[in-house]
Amino acid sequence: MDPDKCQGHARCYGLVPELFEIDDYGQSTAVGDGSVPPELEERARLAIANCPEFAVEEIPPS
């Protein structure tokens, strides 16, 4: 989750509130270190595919 790109559309939070936090100004951040448990992977990809600012990215585990 790139906070510099986020403009507060809140699509990620609306789709997967387990993975994102949102403040009073609409700024989203990833919960914890941003890692995604396997059962949420599919919905996490939805968050990526619905962000109008391309602020959510998939980074494969190294």
Place this chain on the structure above:
Amino acid sequence: MRTTAPVGAWESDFDVLDAQYIADPFAIWDQLRQTCPIAHTDRRGSTWLPTRYEDVTAMAHDIGHFSSLEVAVIPFEGEEPEEPVLPYGLPPISADPPLHTWTRRLLLPWFSHTRVRTYESMTRGLCSGLIDGFIAEGRADAASDYAQQIPVRVIAHILGVSPDLSDTFTGWVRDVLEFADDPDRRVRGVQGLLEYFIAEVATRRAQPGDDLLSELLRTEVDGAPLEDSVVLGAAALVLIAGVDTTWSAIGSSLWHLATHPADRTRMVEDPEVMSLAVEELLRAYSPVTMARIVTTDVEFAGCPMKAGDKILMNFPAANRDPAVFDHADEVVLDRAHNRHVAFGSGIHRCAGSNLARMELRVALEEWLCRIPEFHLADGEEVTWAGGQVRGPRVLPVVFP
């Protein structure tokens, strides 16, 4: 609304107030996207109309070349006063940074996810009460009896102004946005709003409440209270931006469901689809076009844009771009990949987007729960407004 001269070539002489464009802009955008894709006109000043997602979002992010100091799609043709009451317009929408940044932060918490949840039950009660008023008749004007009545009352609640004046507020907002090519109506709407809020500011100073207007009056920036013109501009913005837009989205969605029975049935039978369907209806029937002003001569996508030219930020056409959306001209209720920009893109993303989404969802939930079957009334005309905000204004529907 005045009639417009017929449009010959959409590429070089477009007119967003043309009757065909208002009723059905989709085919015009498709044609422009393939052949142009940024149209130009000299009607009401030199103006550009992008139609591709890529161009619209790039311009929205390039705030250096494309300023928000003039966001009205239809320029004001009357005489400007020498000392305007609102020297900053309606910040933050009509501002660039730095004014944009701090005025936007004043408004955002009022429309946060958490705050919007607290407006949901009053919105639901309001929708339900409106339906009570016409359900026994078996017919309604889904635009004027329902959609038009909802957002204005929610916004009045947030601003702490009387919901009894809802029709008056709606009239002023329509004067400003929909009848913008008629200078007398535009002046009437602007004056009505300003005089009303000037009086309200005086009342709130004496007797503050826990509403948005009172909070703006309490706010200090760098140790000083806000200038009255900033308070007035922000309050007028909340009303103007919160009324016509969401009402249009609710009306267009009901028009879609009245004319697409399979989608209507699916939304009734599968309530789980609602959250994706709300986004899809926002994409397909995005109501709002904003404007920008070119700050310095620039060539953009091969178009020689001059300082002072107007750009129409065609978010509705961007959302129908087949390069970005599969089956872009079809409503796919459970569309999974939907980076739509109905609320804009970049730093001017609609500050009220959480509120608008909630209102649209609740308005559809309440309607579909009480009126699961409905269709357009045979032989009665549906009329649309367009220009800055597109949506149905007369929408006669019948239900068993």
